[in-house]
Every structure is written in structure tokens, then in C-alpha cells.
Amino acid sequence: MQIKAGKISKMGQIDEILNQVQMQNEHLQEYMKKSGYWELEIDNMRIIKLNELQMAMPGMIDSHVHPQSGGIQLSRLKIQKYCSWEDAKNAIKNSIMKGEHDQNEWVFAYGYSQGWFKDIKQNIQELDDICPEKPLIIMRDDCHAYWCNSKIFEITQSPQENGIYIEEQMNIVRKFIPKLSETEQQDCLLKGLQHLIKYGVVAFQDAAVKEKLFHNYIKLYQNQNYCNQLPYCCMSLCWNDLFLEQTQSIDEEVRFETIENQIKQIRDLNLQKLYCHSVKIFVDGVLESKTALMNVQYCKCQHNGQLMIQNIPQIIEGLNDRGIQAHIHSIGDRATDIVVESYERISHKFNKNIINYLAHLEFVSPKAIEAFKKFNLGANFSALWFYESPELSLMPTCLPEHYMEGMYPIRDLEQCIIGLGSDWPVSSANPFDAIEVAVTRQPLGHTQKPIPIGDLKQRITILQAMHYYTEGSAQLIQKPGFGILKDGGPANFIIISQNVLKVKPSEIHQTEVLSTFIDGIEVYQTLKVDQK
Numbered sequence: 001m002q003i004k005a006g007k008i009s010k011m012g013q014i015d016e017i018l019n020q021v022q023m024q025n026e027h028l029q030e031y032m033k034k035s036g037y038w039e040l041e042i043d044n045m046r047i048i049k050l051n052e053l054q055m056a057m058p059g060m061i062d063s064h065v066h067p068q069s070g071g072i073q074l075s076r077l078k079i080q081k082y083c084s085w086e087d088a089k090n091a092i093k094n095s096i097m098k099g100e101h102d103q104n105e106w107v108f109a110y111g112y113s114q115g116w117f118k119d120i121k122q123n124i125q126e127l128d129d130i131c132p133e134k135p136l137i138i139m140r141d142d143c144h145a146y147w148c149n150s151k152i153f154e155i156t157q158s159p160q161e162n163g164i165y166i167e168e169q170m171n172i173v174r175k176f177i178p179k180l181s182e183t184e185q186q187d188c189l190l191k192g193l194q195h196l197i198k199y200g201v202v203a204f205q206d207a208a209v210k211e212k213l214f215h216n217y218i219k220l221y222q223n224q225n226y227c228n229q230l231p232y233c234c235m236s237l238c239w240n241d242l243f244l245e246q247t248q249s250i251d252e253e254v255r256f257e258t259i260e261n262q263i264k265q266i267r268d269l270n271l272q273k274l275y276c277h278s279v280k281i282f283v284d285g286v287l288e289s290k291t292a293l294m295n296v297q298y299c300k301c302q303h304n305g306q307l308m309i310q311n312i313p314q315i316i317e318g319l320n321d322r323g324i325q326a327h328i329h330s331i332g333d334r335a336t337d338i339v340v341e342s343y344e345r346i347s348h349k350f351n352k353n354i355i356n357y358l359a360h361l362e363f364v365s366p367k368a369i370e371a372f373k374k375f376n377l378g379a380n381f382s383a384l385w386f387y388e389s390p391e392l393s394l395m396p397t398c399l400p401e402h403y404m405e406g407m408y409p410i411r412d413l414e415q416c417i418i419g420l421g422s423d424w425p426v427s428s429a430n431p432f433d434a435i436e437v438a439v440t441r442q443p444l445g446h447t448q449k450p451i452p453i454g455d456l457k458q459r460i461t462i463l464q465a466m467h468y469y470t471e472g473s474a475q476l477i478q479k480p481g482f483g484i485l486k487d488g489g490p491a492n493f494i495i496i497s498q499n500v501l502k503v504k505p506s507e508i509h510q511t512e513v514l515s516t517f518i519d520g521i522e523v524y525q526t527l528k529v530d531q532k
Contacts, residue, residue, distance in 0.1 A: 001056070003491040006519035011487055048495075055499040057466070058483050059202030059492040059516060060431040063473035064327075064359050064380050064421025067206060068185065068213055069143070071192030073110045073425040080111030080141055085120070088112060092138075093130050105178050106135040110425070113141055114288040122147060124163035137173065142426050144286045146170050166289040167306065186216050193220075193230055197524045199430045200494035200513040203232035205477040207327065207359065207421070208280050210241050214262060221274040229523045232492075234477040236278040236327045237262055240309055252311065256318050263324065277478060278325040281315060282308045284335035287362060287398060292332035295365065298398050305332050313342040316356075320346055325478065326356040333363040340371035350375060355417060357476050362407055369412050378417040378476045381410050383438035383465070384427045386458075387446075410438070411458040419473030420465070432500070435465040436508035444509045462501060462508070491520035 002010040002017045010017050022028065022043060031040050037051040050056065077095050079088040092109050101107045127136050127149035135151040146152075146165045153159040158172045165173055180188065196204060209217070217235060221227055242255050259279055266276040285291025285306050290298045293305035309315070316339070319326045330336045339358060343350065357378030362385075364372075372379060386408050410418065420438070422429045433444060440446065441459050460468075471483030481489055497512040516524035 001485065001491075001493075003517075003520040006491055006521070008485060008487055008489050008491050011485070050495065053498050054514065055496050055501075056485075056493055057496065058470040058485050059494050059518070060200045060469050061419070061471075061473035061477065061479075061483050062196065062201050062204040062421050062424075062429070062431070062469075063357075063419035063476040064207045064382065065196065065201075065204050065424050065429070066143075066208060066426075067192030067196060067204070067424075068189040068216065069192070070195060070425040070429065071188035071190070072180070074191055074195065075188070077109040078111050079109050079138070080113070085112070085116040088116070089126065089130060092136075096131060101134070104134075106137065107131050109136075109138045111141045112138050112147060114145075122162045122164060124148075124150060127163060137177070140288065142286050142288055144170075144289055144291075146173050148173060152176075167285050167291055167308070182216070185212065186220055189213070189216050189220055190226065194524075196424075196429055197229075197231060197516050197518075198513065199432075200496070200516050200524075201231055201429070201431070202492040202494075202516065202518050203234075203474065203477065203479060203482055205234040205236055205278065205327070205421070205473075207236055207329075207423070208238040208241075209235040209276075210238050217274060218266075218269065218271075221271050222269070227271075227273065228519075228521055230273055231518060232273045232479065232482070233275070234278060234479070235266070235274070235276040236280040236325075237276065238280045239315065240280075240282045252314065252318065256322065259324065260322060277323075278327045279319055280327045280329065281312070282329045283312060283339060284308055284330060284332050286331055290398060292362065293335040293338075294332040294363065294399065295334045295337070296400060296403070299400075304334060307335070307338075312338055313345050316342040317346050320349070320351045320354070320356075323351060323354060325354050328356070328358045329360060330358045331360045331362045333365045333368070336361065336364050336368045340368045340375070340377070343375045343377065344371065347375070352376070355475060355478060357417070357419070359421065360423075361409070361413075363403065364406075364409050364413070369409065372413055372416045376416070378419065379410070379413045380419050380421050380473075380476060381408060381438075381468075382423040382427055383408075383410070383420050383434040384422070386410075386437045386441050387443050405455055409458055410460055414460070414464070417472060417475050418468045419476035420469040421473065430509070431469050432496075432511040433509045435462070435469060435500070436505060438465040438468075439505045439508065442506075445506050447504075447506045462505070466500070491517055493517050 001008055015023055025042050027040060028042055031038055038049050040047045079091055082088040131149055135155060136149040138147045144167060148163045152173060155176050156172050160169060237259055242258060263276050284293035285308060290301060291306040293307055297304045316326055328339055330339055336358060355378045357380050359380040361379055361381060420434055436444060438460050439462050474480055474483035482492060485493055494513050495515040497514055500508050500511055514526055515522055
């Protein structure tokens with residue numbers, strides 16, 4: 001593969017790419033006899049030869065991720081790795097005792113699992129015992145709940161049962177959380193983007209861009225010190241949080257006007273790697289809070305979830321008329337039905353130039369699956385969730401048993417445009433973790449009897465999973481061709497430590513990214529020595 005000016009100028013065998021004089025270069029002749037990985041510079045040209053285990057492939061494209069939030073969490077205490085609340089609680093205690101939070105007004109931890117509390121109840125007194133002097137917030141691993149100590153009650157004057165704030169209730173606490181400075185926010189965004197690049201991500205869609213983050217992206221991507229080192233970014237503007245702090249109702253035409261002005265602002269800046277033509281809509285919540293909107297009632301409850309926003313058909317129609325992509329959070333099957341019914345309503349004037357897509361899709365009804373095909377709707381999955389995690393062990397206590405079989409119907413939607421997205425920091429930003437679970441529907445590295453989530457027929461092939469994390473996602477973020485290596489195409493590719501097409505499925509997650517190239521520039525590199 002020959003690269004010039006950020007593009008792939010030619011692909012083929014080395015003697016098809018180099019001219020006769022170059023092929024006769026003594027140093028090249030000498031290096032050609034070597035086995036293993038090597039690099040050589042001749043005639044102002046860098047030649048990279050991989051060893052027999054390594055592989056070059058298109059760069060990863062994450063079609064649903066939150067880099068700034070991820071960057072913030074990188075500097076906070078993370079408890080996701082623990083298997084029980086007892087272990088996590090001890091980790092938080094030890095962190096406080098070591099003085100790791102002494103310089104902060106509040107104590108933050110991230111990643112408690114609702115599955116830890118399947119047989120025990122969350123108790124605010126435990127948080128008060130851990131941290132009696134300062135406000136303590138522990139965010140749930142799906143980012144849809146805070147668990148707070150009594151100090152938070154004193155500040156907000158709005159106590160919640162057991163200290164748990166879910167969904168919109170979290171805004172009560174957010175108003176009082178000490179704000180990061182503009183510089184700190186931009187530093188966290190940069191750290192988040194560098195974290196993605198480390199895992200081979202060359203382009204992504206930020207799944208919920210609010211006003212401050214919108215301006216942080218502009219400043220970062222205008223910065224000449226960084227712009228050549230950054231991945232391509234599509235911003236999805238967050239509809240639900242527009243005018244969040246306004247007490248009076250806002251006319252929807254004002255919302256549309258605000259969205260159009262922000263999109264125009266990005267277009268007028270004409271930044272090569274930053275663009276915006278998408279709006280994020282939260283239709284429902286999450287299973288762990290019993291706010292995912294279902295077609296059945298939750299067990300031991302008198303409700304079927306929560307609709308997070310009204311006038312969905314009108315919003316979708318307004319975006320369609322303006323040529324703006326709808327990027328829709330939809331977890332429950334009733335939520336998905338409402339969305340596809342909205343597209344049915346505007347079928348007579350459906351804008352076929354836009355690929356609208358739904359993200360997460362834990363449950364999709366058969367009629368919605370047919371509507372996906374009919375309206376060419378895109379589907380985004382966070383495939384690392386496709387196994388029986390502690391959270392999903394709650395399923396039998398939440399929904400009828402048969403619902404377990406229908407979770408994450410990715411194979412049923414394979415005739416549609418599918419992209420994979422990490423939803424980081426909710427789950428790992430490492431695409432190879434997600435690819436393995438999409439293929440196996442088992443925990444990482446699992447080689448025993450399958451422990452599947454849903455019908456095993458929903459497992460996909462390694463080639464499908466790689467396509468969905470590259471060109472499939474490229475189409476969702478409206479950058480078709482970005483996920484393919486071809487003559488004349490962008491030189492966005494990665495070098496990885498093993499050929500994932502040849503290893504056992506349970507070994508895919510062991511893949512390491514050795515280099516990430518964006519527009520032909522190596523923006524990330526680790527040691528690429530021969531593997532002994």
C-alpha cells in the first residue's frame with residue numbers, strides 16, 4: 001500500500017508499487033531478505049514490512065461514543081472491574097484513606113453495577129460511613145444514575161430514596177457539581193480522543209453534544225498543534241438537553257433554529273475533520289432503571305418504562321424536512337415501535353439521502369425489524385453487552401423470561417446498515433473486545449459451554465463484525481468509504497498485533513493496536529518488535 005498526501009495512491013505487491021530503480025536499492029535488497037517486522041527509509045519514503053503475525057486493516061470507526069465524558073472518567077476512581085459492591089466499597093475507602101481526593105471538593109467514583117444489588121439493597125448509610133466529610137457521588141456504569149451520600153442531600157435539598165438519582169433526577173445534582181474550567185474540559189476531551197486513537201479509532205460520532213462541548217470541539221479542532229493528530233469527528237447535537245436550564249417551555253421551532261445555526265456554524269468553519277449534521281434524541285431510558293420503554297410491564301411494577309420526550313413524530317419529521325440525521329437512543333421495544341411508526345407517518349416524503357439510525361436496540365419487535373428494512377434505517381449496537389453481564393443477570397427480575405431470547409437481534413437486521421459503537425465510557429473503548437463478544441456472545445476469553453444472551457443464531461461472523469466497526473459505522477456517520485482501504489481512498493488504517501481472521505474467536509480481544517494512521521500520518525505508535 002503506497003500513501004501520498006494522505007491518500008492511498010496504489011495497492012499491490014511491492015514490485016508493483018516501487019519502480020525498478022527503487023527495487024534495486026542495496027539497502028532494500030538487504031532488508032527484503034529479513035524475516036519479521038522491519039522499517040526502512042529510502043528516497044524520502046518510509047517502508048514498513050509487517051511480520052507474519054501482524055495485520056494492517058482499515059481504521060476503526062466508533063458510531064456511538066462520548067470522548068469528553070470518557071476523558072473525565074480516566075482521571076477518576078473506576079470501580080467497574082470489581083465483581084461485588086463489597087470489593088468496590090473497600091476500593092473507595094482505601095482511595096479516600098490514601099488521600100487521593102484531598103485536593104477535591106467532592107469525591108467521585110465511576111462504574112457501580114446494578115447487578116451487584118440483585119440480592120442486597122443499596123443503602124445510603126454505607127456511603128456516609130465511607131465518606132462522612134465530603135459529598136460523594138458514585139455513577140452507575142451506564143451513566144444513567146447517581147448514588148449519593150447525605151452530603152449531597154444537604155446541598156441539593158432534594159433527597160431521593162437510598163440516595164439514588166436516576167435519569168432527569170440527575171440534573172438536580174449536576175447543577176451543584178463543581179464545574180471544570182474551560183481548559184480542564186478541553187484537556188479531558190483531548191485525553192478522550194487520544195484514548196480512542198490508542199485503540200485504532202480514526203473517526204467517530206460523539207453521541208450527545210451539548211453547548212459547552214460543542215465549543216470545546218471547535219477550539220480543539222481549530223488548534224494547529226493538535227488538528228493533524230485528531231480523529232475525524234461527527235457531532236450529534238443533543239435535542240433533549242437544548243435549553244435544559246430554561247424554566248419556561250421553548251417552542252420547537254426555536255429548537256430547530258438553534259440546531260440549524262449550530263450546523264451552519266460548523267459548516268462555515270470548514271474544518272477538515274469536524275462536521276455536524278446529526279441530532280441525538282433520547283426516546284427512553286435504560287433497563288437497569290426500569291425506564292427502557294417496553295411493550296410489557298416490568299415484573300412487580302405497574303408500568304412499562306418511561307418515554308423521555310414528547311412529540312417524537314413531529315421532531316423526526318422536522319429533522320427529515322431539514323435534511324438532518326436523527327440519531328436515536330432506543331432500548332425498549334415500545335420505544336423502537338414509536339420511532340418506526342413516526343417514519344411510517346412521513347413515508348410519503350421520506351428523505352432517502354439521510355441515513356437515520358437507532359442506537360443500543362436491546363429489544364426490537366418483529367414489526368420494527370421489517371420497518372428498518374423498509375425505510376433503510378441504520379442500527380447501532382454496543383456489542384460488548386452481548387453476554388450475561390452482572391447487569392443482565394437482573395433480566396429475570398425485570399421482564400418476562402422470553403424477552404431474554406430476543407435481546408440484541410443484530411443478525412435479524414443484517415440487511416440494514418449496521419455500525420458498532422462502544423458507548424465509552426459506559427463500556428470499553430477497545431473495538432476488539434466488542435468484536436469478540438459479537439462473534440461469541442460470551443464473556444471475553446470464554447471457551448467453555450456457551451453462556452449466550454439471546455438466540456445463538458444472532459451471533460455474527462468475524463468479517464461481519466469488522467465490517468460493522470469500519471465501513472458500516474462510516475455509513476452511519478455519513479462518511480461512506482472511510483472504512484475501506486482502496487486506491488484513491490483516505491489512508492486511515494491501523495497495524496495490529498495478530499491476524500484476527502486466523503485466531504480463535506476467544507482470542508480476538510488479545511489483539512493490540514501497534515500503530516494508528518489518519519490521513520497517512522502515524523498518530524499513535526507502540527513497540528512493534530517481532531513476536532518471539
